[in-house]
Amino acid sequence: MIPPFLWRAFRANETAVHELNYLFWECTTRCNLHCRHCGSDCFASSADSDMPLEDFLKAFDTIPRESIAKPFTVVLTGGEPVLRPDIEEIGRALRSRGVSWSIVSNGWFYDEQKHKALMAAGLGALTISLDGLEESHDWMRGRSGSFLRARRAIELAAAEKRLNFDVVSCINRRNLSELEQMYSLLTSLGVKQWRLFSIIPIGRAASDKEMLLSAEEFRSLLEFIKNKRADKSAPMKVTFSCEGHLGKYDSAVRDTPFFCRAGINIASVLIDGTICACPNIDRKIFGQGNIYKDNFFRVWEEGFELFRSREKWARKGSCAECKLFRDCLGGGMHNWHGDISDGPLVCLRDLAL
């Protein structure tokens, strides 16, 4: 376990250096599913057109060659990125610039033909969402058949040795009791990495009580992860997501202490050109300019002040008197929505106590 003071020193140094390693591109907001917890409120036909590849590349090419870190990944997200008709072209353009690229997908369109085409275009990493067993997953995803499609995608990806692949699951009141069965299913499919999330009340989940775990339910999720990680011979690594500091559970459910790297190592280009960090962050508050007006790399180097100075402004609401603030800094940046003077939406440490 890393002593907190050393981790804080490391975090401060990383914040000062702010090496860009991870760039989301919200390349479409079209989606074929209608998920109950969607943070983007995506629809089959979006009001926003897909961003042309050349617009994104123009922004990407503001990064000097010598400033492209190793590793560097461009993560295609949405919406459902596999809906892009030029996704293989996108992949090749990124590979020709010396960077990895990856996709977050619901798996619906990820059949064998698509898998081969994406691998041929240099797909390096993939995340597929699975939100429960068949009934729960289809309920959550708003469409019958989505579980079977996701399962097919998982089988294909897990068998692919050249792919850095994981499965993510958003845990809610309905699928919490299915964790053991999901674990068995995923290990039987050959999955090696599984990340679990609780759901923060943003996007469609903001008004859906079935999405949000009680404190007791949240602790049972953390206990599940802790127990699975204690088994060093387990075939699959289980991790909790990066949503906030978890008090006594923090070191038991993650590899390293909590550290929100949004704006420190992570940036995004959103569908309308807004420059931000993770796409689920409140872009109206934390947006840092726009690729159609600003030089992307200059914004990365000189902007993102709110992301890199959280000690100065985030001691608000439930964080005001918190003894863990120096380690948590208010949790994930996506936990700050609307009026940030009220503090973060959720305190995970309180839930985990």
Add this chain to the structure above:
Amino acid sequence: MRKLFHNLLKGLSLTAILFVFQACYGTPNGDPYYAQDEVPENQTPNGENNGPVESPDASSEAAE
């Protein structure tokens, strides 16, 4: 100085785990299977040729 410290830590295998991270709703970072500057040919590992695959249509699929 900070950059030097960052590079030193990053270069040590013992501390490499400090630099492995994954954004909340993102994929694993990087892929160990390609050199970063490798541009894949239009080939799969078993040598089959693969051109682009026709893209699905969200609206028509949604209407299924």
